[in-house]
Amino acid sequence: MSTKKPAAPKSALAGTDTLDRTNTNAKLDSLEKFRSDATEQALRTNQGVKVADNQNTLKGGARGPSLLEDFIMREKITHFDHERIPERIVHARGTGAHGYFQAYETHSVLTKAGFLQDPSQKTPVFVRFSTVQGPRGSGDTVRDVRGFAVKFFTEEGNFDLVGNNMPVFFIQDAIKFPDFVHAVKPEPHNEIPTGGSAHDTFWDFVSLVPESAHMVMWTMSDRAIPKSLRTMQGFGVHTFRMINAEGKARFVKFHWRPAAGTCSLVWDEAQKLAGKDTDFHRRDLWESIERGDYPEWELGVQIVEEENEHAFDFDLLDPTKIIPEEVVPITPLGRMVLNRNPDNFFAETEQVAFCPGHIVPGIDFSNDPLLQGRLFSYTDTQISRLGGPNFHEIPINRPVSPFHNGQRDAQHRTTIDKGRASYEPNSIDSGWPKETPPAAQNGGFETYPERIDAAKIRQRSESFADHFSQARLFFHSMSKHEQEHIIAAYSFELGKVEREFIRARQVNEILANIDLELAKRVAQNLGLPAPKAGTVEVRQTSLDHSPALSQANLLSGDIKTRKVAILAANGVDGAAIDAMKKALMAEGAHAKLLGPTSAPVTTADGKALPVDASMEGLPSVAFDAVFVPGGAASIKALSTDGVALHYLLEAYKHLKAIALHGEAKQLLDVLKLEVDAGLIVGTDATLFKAFFAAIGQHRVWDREPKAKAVPA
Secondary structure, three states: OOOOOOOOOOOOOOOOOOOOHHHHHHHHHHHOOOOOOOOOOOOEOOOOOEOOOOOOOEEEOOOOOEOOOOHHHHHHHHHHHOOOOOOOOOOOOEEEEEEEEEEOOOOOOOOOOHHHOOOOOOEEEEEEEEEOOOOOOOOOOOOOOEEEEEEEEEOOEEEEEEEEOOOOOOOOOHHHHHHHHHHHOOEOOOOEOOOOOOOHHHHHHHHHOHHHHHHHHHHOOHHHOEOOHHHOOEEOOOOEEEEOOOOOEEEEEEEEEEOOEOOEOOHHHHHHHHHHOOOHHHHHHHHHHHOOOOOEEEEEEEEEEHHHOOOOOOOOOOOOOOOOOOOOOEEEEEEEEEEEOOOOHHHHHHOOOOOOOOOOOOEEEOOOHHHHHHHHHHHHHHHHHOOOOOHHHOOOOOOOOOOOOOOOOOOOOOOOOOOOOOOOOOOOOOOOOOOOOOOOOOOOOOOOOOOOOOOEEEOOOHHHOOOOHHHHHHHHHOOHHHHHHHHHHHHHHHHOOOOHHHHHHHHHHHHHHHOHHHHHHHHHHHOOOOOOOOOOOOOOOOOOOOHHHOHHHOEOOOOOOOEEEEEOOOOEOHHHHHHHHHHHHHOOOEEEEEEOOOOOEEEOOOOEEOOOEEOOOOOHHHOOEEEEOOOHHHHHHHHOOHHHHHHHHHHHHOOOEEEEEHHHHHHHHHHOOOOEOOEEEEOOHHHHHHHHHHHHOOOOHHHHHHHOOOOO
16 A cells, blocks of 8 residues: 555645745635625625615604514624624623512502512512623623623513613714724724723724714713622613603603612722633622622602603703703612522523613603614624523523413424414314404503504704713713812723824813813823814703712611721730621621631631631722731731732722731831821721721722822
8 A cells, every 4th residue: 555645735825936926815815705805895785785874773753663564674684793793792791690570569550560560479589790792701800891680570561671870872883883883892903802892993983973973972081990790780771761640751760779889999900800810790699699688779760751851951862861860860660689599501691682672661762873773783693602592592582471372383483382273363272362452451552542643764863962061061060089080080981092083083072071271181191182172062951960970979877788807817806806897797798718728817816717718818909908917927917928018009099999007007117108098007996987987988089199009
């Protein structure tokens, strides 16, 4: 038998002179006709039809509902919905929990929805929190919008309130959603960056789409780096309707308010956590529920009578706008408590399917053009991700009320339907299942009979044209430190953009129209000429400041569930540790004892104390505050321990409360730090009182200018 190896197949490019670039390129072109370069090409559908308007869905009038016949929008979103299998295209990384919702009282004047009628009834819920941009393996603490989706398992069917932790969105019309997500996702040539918006394609898009200005401002704020999922607000984003039993309809906007208050990480802390604990948010939620610190939110609505639809200086249907709480206060409806973790992540958190179109009698839609597109998109994408149209039969999605219809077969069908008729009307199975007239007791769903009298048109309503006034309102409503963080965020993100003309466009055509000082500061940080004026006329609005927008005004007023690190070495004052633990427990807070290693430490009176972890094992970024008890030997050891000193410097840099007890005061000289409102020294109960007050303020914001100079 011959041992000679067969000749390798001859490449189409074999023998090409390496210097013959023209010839090589020509051969490549002939081989790779499938490659696409859209430069100087008309925008067309996948069927080759030229697109005249890629900005607006086809609607019944400029403010009317979106139309099913819009083949351009449906093709675009259908393709987008099926781009990722099986991972979600957006909100891929998430975590969930079970719980219940309970109304405060009967809300029959507002709505006939059954779960809002009986204050003694607990409606089961499943909530999924998520990031938007990154894949399943990305970090929890990246700068990003957070999804806040709630599935109510009501006795009338499932109601999905699919929202975010920000009350507005980047675009006004759903036809632009694929464009926005493509821009914010990792760039297609190198799949970089993962889960971040600090890159060219995102800023190119938003600088060319001024309707995004308000949402980008929220995303550059501290709202985009929440401290925990338990301290996030949630919003339904869109304007919905609620209808009562008499057929009276009102517009509403949904709000979730956390009982733990609303607060965020600082940027350096968020970045370090992304490396030290990728699962920081999901771990916090899981552990909180396991130890009985059940997260809680209050559900409320802003209510607008139909006759007041046009009473504002913005359009109620515009998803890039809020209704300031000072204009329309929030009416509380009830509370949601999360009290049970999933038994299986994949079966529950990963397979749960939310759709804005899942509503119950008493709740209905508005003509918000972004909402209208979502009603199509979410169901469509679940079909691909969950393997077919029977995703409602997966246990986590199955309603608690029965469901009967003529829908049959397809992939993953688990219901075994009896009878011969799979159509309606029928006489074979005595006509069942039958329609339920709306007027009947517990009647069927009836769409609100909104009058539509308009031409079919692709057009944005003129009432959607103001893109900067609410971004300005948000910025002007921030505290000083929040404004500084926004300036720093724009500077950091735009500093990652390679193309200077994109940076300049964002500064001159977007930021300068929001706030000139903001634009000048960011321009200075980027080395760009400072703009002298905006490019559009400033629209005057009825409100120039909204305190409800600042997180500085949204703290809980207590220290429940806060986490305190206690640093100790051999020779520590054991009595001080016991006193602090008892005091924290009385306030509903938690302490972890940390040593130089995972070995027990010995108190000054010779007792062995087991530690919860080493200081390296649970870094300062995992805690809200730090307590150092006295004990001469312990403080001497910590004073020469680089890990312990870094621990305190990092907590100081991140503006956290630090209490130094007894001999621990010596650490001030070692660290070259000064006492402030959150860096407290003492030996008696006054130390605890001041320490807890500082923790309750979340951060020591007055320290921030000094902390920037501290290496950590």
